Amino acid sequence: MSWSRREFVRSVGWGGTGMLSLPFIISRGREELSARGIEGQTPPLIEPGFIRISGNENPRGPGDAALRALDGRVSFKVGRYPDNPPGLAETIAGLYRARADNVLLSTGSAGLLAGAVRAFTSPERPLVNASPSYGAPVGTARRIGTPIREVPVLPDLSIDLNGMAEAAQGAGLVFLCNPNNPTSTFHSGLSVAAFIDEVRRSSPETMIQVDEAYIDYSEDPIGGTAVPFALDDPNVFVTRTFSKAYGMAGLRLGYAIGRPETMQKIEAAWGLGSVNVLTAAAAIASLNDPAHMERERQENARVREFVHSTFKGLGIDAPLSNTNFLFVSLDRPVGDFRDACLEHRVQVGRNFPPMLDHCRVSLGTMGEMRRASGVFAEVLRTG
Numbered sequence: 001m002s003w004s005r006r007e008f009v010r011s012v013g014w015g016g017t018g019m020l021s022l023p024f025i026i027s028r029g030r031e032e033l034s035a036r037g038i039e040g041q042t043p044p045l046i047e048p049g050f051i052r053i054s055g056n057e058n059p060r061g062p063g064d065a066a067l068r069a070l071d072g073r074v075s076f077k078v079g080r081y082p083d084n085p086p087g088l089a090e091t092i093a094g095l096y097r098a099r100a101d102n103v104l105l106s107t108g109s110a111g112l113l114a115g116a117v118r119a120f121t122s123p124e125r126p127l128v129n130a131s132p133s134y135g136a137p138v139g140t141a142r143r144i145g146t147p148i149r150e151v152p153v154l155p156d157l158s159i160d161l162n163g164m165a166e167a168a169q170g171a172g173l174v175f176l177c178n179p180n181n182p183t184s185t186f187h188s189g190l191s192v193a194a195f196i197d198e199v200r201r202s203s204p205e206t207m208i209q210v211d212e213a214y215i216d217y218s219e220d221p222i223g224g225t226a227v228p229f230a231l232d233d234p235n236v237f238v239t240r241t242f243s244k245a246y247g248m249a250g251l252r253l254g255y256a257i258g259r260p261e262t263m264q265k266i267e268a269a270w271g272l273g274s275v276n277v278l279t280a281a282a283a284i285a286s287l288n289d290p291a292h293m294e295r296e297r298q299e300n301a302r303v304r305e306f307v308h309s310t311f312k313g314l315g316i317d318a319p320l321s322n323t324n325f326l327f328v329s330l331d332r333p334v335g336d337f338r339d340a341c342l343e344h345r346v347q348v349g350r351n352f353p354p355m356l357d358h359c360r361v362s363l364g365t366m367g368e369m370r371r372a373s374g375v376f377a378e379v380l381r382t383g
């Protein structure tokens, strides 16, 4: 699908009153664009008066330290190639008491997801993913002719870890999204450890990828991470992104962490781009400002609690979210709900087959969600 100029202008908010603030532009990325072609997908709208809660983005953008770092770097020096931004891999590694060669940088984690499927699967070595879960690895697998084993989520919408471990036998790669997009559920560090143990025992050749894109919003970002396993075991690696809690989706930065030999295999399989100097400066400043991350977590939790209780009050159920979105169970097809919300200038998430009676609602600012909640109430009341 190609965009007309008018749609493009509308999407970036140029012209007339459509000017957008810097944090807004930086924090909006391409999550929905990567899902183009999926039925029920509408092009992202950024237009004054519209509330866009269809992509898992951070409406607050990065913290002040990151914005200041960006300001400080905009100079003639950006005329030079970045040549692996000094300090970024080291700063990330420092978070985990790891070394720079444990970290593989990418312009957004999407490239790492594609690289992992290309590195570790083949027509003889399937990909295992939950369903529904983040769909990008499945998209890559289809492109290269890798068979896919999808394991339905459990009735409480959590990932079926036993089912995933069973499906992993003989597979090339298991993609475990923790917390899971779109169901928002989270498995504790202990459950993930038991899952890894089981896969390592029953299918020792299988690679295990734990995607922790949303873990900063979870109940246990430190105890819940699989990074210690990844640093220890060449068959396990973790992917993370600056697009969510760090509010930098538009700046494009993600990383994988694991054994150097595992990082090298992913890097050899796919072009990961080179991180630009502005992004690197903003990321380092963010990592050196943990107080901002704590405020971000708290604000997200406050908005999440508000939206959850709004839906609850309307008789609509959703699992306890460990992310910056809710996956609500509707009593109608999601397409009808989405269209009705759009008429009120609120854009909610696309279809997540096979759960077409559920809607993913990403969290905007508190102000946006108060207005959106009024729309949800009206749409649900009027049927």
Ligand SMILES: Cc1ncc(COP(=O)(O)O)c(C=O)c1O
Pocket: 029, 030, 031, 056, 107, 108, 109, 110, 111, 134, 177, 181, 211, 213, 214, 240, 241, 242, 243, 249, 253, 254
């Ligand atoms: C679970 C998950 N992993 C990875 C990504 C890719 O993010 P990015 O390429 O912005 O780092 C996303 C984006 O929405 C996601 O939801």
